[in-house]
Amino acid sequence: MSEVLLRMEGIDKHFPGVHALDQCQFELLAGEVHALVGENGAGKSTMMKIATGVYKKDAGRILFKGQEVDIPDTRTAQQLGISIIHQELNLMPHLTVAQNMYIGREPRYLGLFVDDQELNRRVQVLLDQMNVKIDPRTKVSELSVAKQQMVEIAKALSFQAEVLIMDEPTAALTDSEIQELFRMIEQLRQKGVGIVYISHRMEELKQITDRITVMRDGCYVDTVLTESVTIDQIISMMVGRELFNKAQIEVTSSDAEMVLEVEGISRGKELKDIHFHVRKGEIVGFAGLMGAGRTEVARAIFGADPVDEGKIRMQGQQVRIRNPHDAVRHGIGYLSEDRKRYGLLVDMDVRENIAISNYARFRRFGWMRTKEMHRNAEYYTEALSIKTPGVHQTVKFLSGGNQQKVVIGKWLTRDCQVLIFDEPTRGIDVGAKAEIYKLLEQLASEGKSIIMISSELPEILRMSHRVIVMCEGRITGELSREEATQEEIMRLATMRISG
Structure with a gap:
């Protein structure tokens, strides 16, 4: 031995x-x-x-x-x-x-x-x-x-x-x-x-x-x-329990309201002529290999990176998004793949993190309405099944899955119509993944429009109504739920387009 x-x-x-x-x-x-x-x-x-x-x-x-x-x-x-x-x-x-x-x-x-x-x-x-x-x-x-x-x-x-x-x-x-x-x-x-x-x-x-x-x-x-x-x-x-494994995604109607439309977004060598749309209650998965440009699309829509050209429409109206503040004002929330760097203030507590995207709601005459902040945090802690000793717990002491739920609570507090999830289950365990999947399905059923970026093909196939595939800054294909397979996604993800 x-x-x-x-x-x-x-x-x-x-x-x-x-x-x-x-x-x-x-x-x-x-x-x-x-x-x-x-x-x-x-x-x-x-x-x-x-x-x-x-x-x-x-x-x-x-x-x-x-x-x-x-x-x-x-x-x-x-x-x-x-x-x-x-x-x-x-x-x-x-x-x-x-x-x-x-x-x-x-x-x-x-x-x-x-x-x-x-x-x-x-x-x-x-x-x-x-x-x-x-x-x-x-x-x-x-x-x-x-x-x-x-x-x-x-x-x-x-x-x-x-x-x-x-x-x-x-x-x-x-x-x-x-x-x-x-x-x-x-x-x-x-x-x-x-x-x-x-x-x-x-x-x-x-x-x-x-x-x-x-x-x-x-x-x-x-x-x-x-x-x-x-x-x-x-x-x-x-x-120590049975996992929720089977997707409960219902196919959205082609007549459902068009919530987000992206037309011809380009940014240097990173993004080239990006076109797609997302309907009400729809989960659109973005697949591709590392460096394909999926996160760059999300950051462009959210105003985190400037674009050279292109248009964005929300509910049929063209909007100008120059920065994340504009995006949030128009009802777009972004859950970054690096939640600790871009999604949370880890040295603050659960209550403050959930409220931070909508502080104006909790402010009156220059004073913070802490009781309302507390009630709001308790509501989402229960609704999202966030495991924490209480809403005053410092976020850095929570597990990765529960930190992710706090970020979701933050954007739900803001009542965003479009939620962009960039690698929503990266670094979290199988049990927490199942809970995140349930949350995404519930949000879609309530009419939220979701863009989900994931490097895990089983996750993309399980959760998406449609799959958009990217390679080297371009969209190389769009697949319906019925058309999407791991083989077809990988074929499109390696389809290099010259020019």
């Missing part, structure tokens, strides 16, 4: 109003890929942040290679050989790739000056080993999200880690990049590195992991051999 690298026993952790971990355990062997799964809020990331010194445990013990250790900070964890790749990228955009990877550890000459040549050489060697084609001198701000993720992985490996924790490492990667990551994981496994793999993508777990540990509601459930369980059994252990 392989050496036990990391063992965590009886781990407890409390946050304000939340018992995040209750007598939890975990074990990692040398040379194994061990999945840690559970719904958002189950305690997975908290458990691993304790292992890496981000949080301090309230009770329990940690053993590294058989010796009990105290891990008060991240530096101690790194010195032991424990590194983590966080779900949210943790890079400084104004610095180069090499500077990010070796910050605080730069090679120096004469003991004073940073040796940039040696720094870039070291990073180039590591990137070459990973078969990643990135210039170490490139600023991180110039990289795509996928390449930034690869830099995060390289940075973790630069610490010569014996334990490598990956928290949703493939969330922003393409299929080819995911396969390249899996190749690197296999190389590390062969060298005896133990890998903790946190992911909501069940098919990935079956493909690359040896064992799976399941957590639920801050508690340890079980550890099983990957080959001995089915995906359905894993999900059942995770959620």
Whole structure:
């Protein structure tokens, strides 16, 4: 049997109003890929942040290679050989790739000056080993999200880690990049590195992991051999309840009111002659590969990015949208794929986040009507099934799925007629996904018009009345619910149009 690298026993952790971990355990062997799964809020990331010194445990013990250790900070964890790749990228955009990877550890000459040549050489060697084609001198701000993720992985490996924790490492990667990551994981496994793999993508777990540990509601459930369980059994252990799997989408009438019409929107090389419409009560899915221009369409409609030409009509009337304020005024809400950066004020509470899109409603004679804000937040907390100790809970302490629901509550408070969901279930678990799907279906049934951008084809096929497919800034096809298949969507998503 392989050496036990990391063992965590009886781990407890409390946050304000939340018992995040209750007598939890975990074990990692040398040379194994061990999945840690559970719904958002189950305690997975908290458990691993304790292992890496981000949080301090309230009770329990940690053993590294058989010796009990105290891990008060991240530096101690790194010195032991424990590194983590966080779900949210943790890079400084104004610095180069090499500077990010070796910050605080730069090679120096004469003991004073940073040796940039040696720094870039070291990073180039590591990137070459990973078969990643990135210039170490490139600023991180110039990289795509996928390449930034690869830099995060390289940075973790630069610490010569014996334990490598990956928290949703493939969330922003393409299929080819995911396969390249899996190749690197296999190389590390062969060298005896133990890998903790946190992911909501069940098919990935079956493909690359040896064992799976399941957590639920801050508690340890079980550890099983990957080959001995089915995906359905894993999900059942995770959620402890039957999931809502079957879509309840009703086909909208072709006579339904035309709510949003987009004509000929173009923006530099990013968008080229975009035409589409959305009817009342309709969910229109936008599919395509990374870089196809789907998010750019959403940002253009919402006024976040200026356009060179094109028209937008709401309920038949042409509108001018120069900025997000104009979009909201005309009844358009946008739920960004990066909810923490663009959708939430994470250091404020649930009540304030839900109210923030419509502060004027809660202001009278210059004073905030806090009681009405409180009632509004309680209404949407109940209506959207937001799991929180109360509306005064700080949003950063909520799980990803519940944070997403807070953003939805914010736009419902504003009573937007068009809601744009950009990757609405990215980084949230299967149970929370089912709840988000229910919400989208309910909103459509109530007459809201929804644009849903998703990189998950099963999600697009499950939720959409129509599917619009993009490739390289153009719309390459539109499919009805009956016409849409994974094969046809991929054919259109790779249909490059010259000119």
